Amino acid sequence: MAAIIPAHRARVTKLVRSHGSFVVDQVTIDRLYGGLRGMTVLVSEISKVDPQYGIRLRGYTIQEVLDLLPKAPGTEYPLAGGLYYLLLMGEMPTLEDALMVENEWKARSHVPDYVFNVLKSLPADTHPMTMFSQAILSMQHESVFARRYNEDLQKVDYWEAALEDSLNLTAKLPTIAAFIYNLRYRDGQFISPDPNLDWSANFGHMIGKGKDSDYLELCRLFFVLHSDHEGANVSAHTAHLVGSTLSDIYYSCSAGINGLAGPLHGLANQKCLRWLLSVRESFESFPTRDQLEKFASDTLNAGKVIPGYGHAVLRTVDPRFTAQLKFADKYLPQDELFKLVKLVYEVVPDVLQKTGKVKNPWPNVDAINGTLQYHYGVKEFEFYTVLFGVGRIMGITANNVWARALGLPIERPVSLTTGNLEELTAGI
Numbered sequence: 159m160a161a162i163i164p165a166h167r168a169r170v171t172k173l174v175r176s177h178g179s180f181v182v183d184q185v186t187i188d189r190l191y192g193g194l195r196g197m198t199v200l201v202s203e204i205s206k207v208d209p210q211y212g213i214r215l216r217g218y219t220i221q222e223v224l225d226l227l228p229k230a231p232g233t234e235y236p237l238a239g240g241l242y243y244l245l246l247m248g249e250m251p252t253l254e255d256a257l258m259v260e261n262e263w264k265a266r267s268h269v270p271d272y273v274f275n276v277l278k279s280l281p282a283d284t285h286p287m288t289m290f291s292q293a294i295l296s297m298q299h300e301s302v303f304a305r306r307y308n309e310d311l312q313k314v315d316y317w318e319a320a321l322e323d324s325l326n327l328t329a330k331l332p333t334i335a336a337f338i339y340n341l342r343y344r345d346g347q348f349i350s351p352d353p354n355l356d357w358s359a360n361f362g363h364m365i366g367k368g369k370d371s372d373y374l375e376l377c378r379l380f381f382v383l384h385s386d387h388e389g390a391n392v393s394a395h396t397a398h399l400v401g402s403t404l405s406d407i408y409y410s411c412s413a414g415i416n417g418l419a420g421p422l423h424g425l426a427n428q429k430c431l432r433w434l435l436s437v438r439e440s441f442e443s444f445p446t447r448d449q450l451e452k453f454a455s456d457t458l459n460a461g462k463v464i465p466g467y468g469h470a471v472l473r474t475v476d477p478r479f480t481a482q483l484k485f486a487d488k489y490l491p492q493d494e495l496f497k498l499v500k501l502v503y504e505v506v507p508d509v510l511q512k513t514g515k516v517k518n519p520w521p522n523v524d525a526i527n528g529t530l531q532y533h534y535g536v537k538e539f540e541f542y543t544v545l546f547g548v549g550r551i552m553g554i555t556a557n558n559v560w561a562r563a564l565g566l567p568i569e570r571p572v573s574l575t576t577g578n579l580e581e582l583t584a585g586i
């Protein structure tokens with residue numbers, strides 16, 4: 159990164175000098191009251207959601223990422239270490255590059271005992287996302303950035319300390335997530351990481367599924383798919399905002415995870431699985447198209463949304479949905495719930511289109527996420543968002559390192575009162 163950062167800084171400086179006053183977007187009153195929906199307000203070097211193609215990670219579509227990233231011998235899905243290299247460096251890694259990151263992670267994977275003690279001291283029914291956020295925050299004490307900032311860290315070197323923290327934190331995520339899962343749902347059993355397994359697969363191993371090679375493949379797929387979805391979604395933006403104050407990666411990621419815990423963001427996947435299960439329970443046998451169509455219409459008529467469908471930015475089938483559909487077609491084609499996912503995919507877009515108001519009637523990633531975990535016996539819905547978070551922190555930290563490399567300042571827009579806006583528009 160030291161070799162590529164100076165040239166990128168020069169690019170940004172030139173762009174701002176030459177076109178600093180170029181209008182990228184406009185702030186209107188409806189957008190101020192509408193959650194800034196669809197407004198371009200941030201820069202992220204890592205990824206961009208294209209409404210027609212879905213997420214591109216460093217310019218690569220999901221299918222390209224899955225095809226081109228290096229794999230461990232004998233496996234089908236990519237090494238997360240390769241993905242992290244791609245996010246940080248912006249170029250497709252070789253197998254050697256991917257293994258370099260995997261080895262860095264192995265060397266840094268030890269989780270201090272006090273983290274486990276913090277988790278064990280929480281009430282037994284604490285939400286897994288609260289546990290995940292607390293575990294990350296408890297390690298703030300380890301921050302290289304915070305320590306060096308209090309010594310003599312120069313602005314030009316911020317990114318280096320941020321990278322240290324990022325590697326240290328990401329290295330520990332599979333162990334922390336597995337510890338939470340085991341504490342909540344497996345009587346606190348502890349399985350040490352397997353040094354012969356990659357980062358993603360080690361999560362599966364540590365929750366007792368090490369012998370299920372198909373589940374390990376799913377782990378590899380899942381974490382890559384959830385790593386980033388451009389910089390302005392709630393978890394990424396929250397982490398970016400907190401990081402802009404020069405709070406370190408632990409504070410930033412814990413904050414981002416708190417945003418991910420909301421039902422309108424990361425928690426949607428569990429709602430989708432619940433909806434699918436409610437469809438299944440409503441019929442004695444597998445529903446017909448007509449029955450499903452009526453069920454979906456009844457959901458809408460009851461004033462509810464159909465979870466897993468629609469998107470604020472995408473205007474096509476989410477390629478992260480398609481990638482998991484392909485996985486399921488190969489590994490679990492006979493699974494009843496998966497067959498239902500496919501029938502819903504055939505029926506629901508038409509039902510949504512008929513409402514005349516849904517801008518994107520196609521499935522998003524959550525339309526299938528939970529079904530795959532459920533098939534492999536990870537049936538605790540509350541935990542799914544932790545898995546999402548493990549993946550997402552790769553994107554958040556990569557963005558943080560680049561934000562520090564580019565010396566991005568504290569984020570501080572201004573706000574107005576309704577009275578101010580009324581004054582501004584008086585007489586128009």
Ligand code: CMX
Pocket residue numbers: 422423426458462463464465466467468469470471510515516517518522523524
């Ligand atoms: N079921 C029913 N109605 C839906 C719908 C769905 N799946 N998706 C959109 N609509 C409705 C909206 O509620 C809105 O209705 P009102 O005008 O009555 O408020 C109307 O269609 C227009 O909405 P939109 O512009 O198409 O979509 P938004 O940008 O407002 O919302 C999203 C996007 C994802 C919140 C919405 O599609 C939704 O609620 N989907 C279901 C929940 C879900 O799957 N969430 C996961 C999102 C995944 C992610 O963010 O990564």
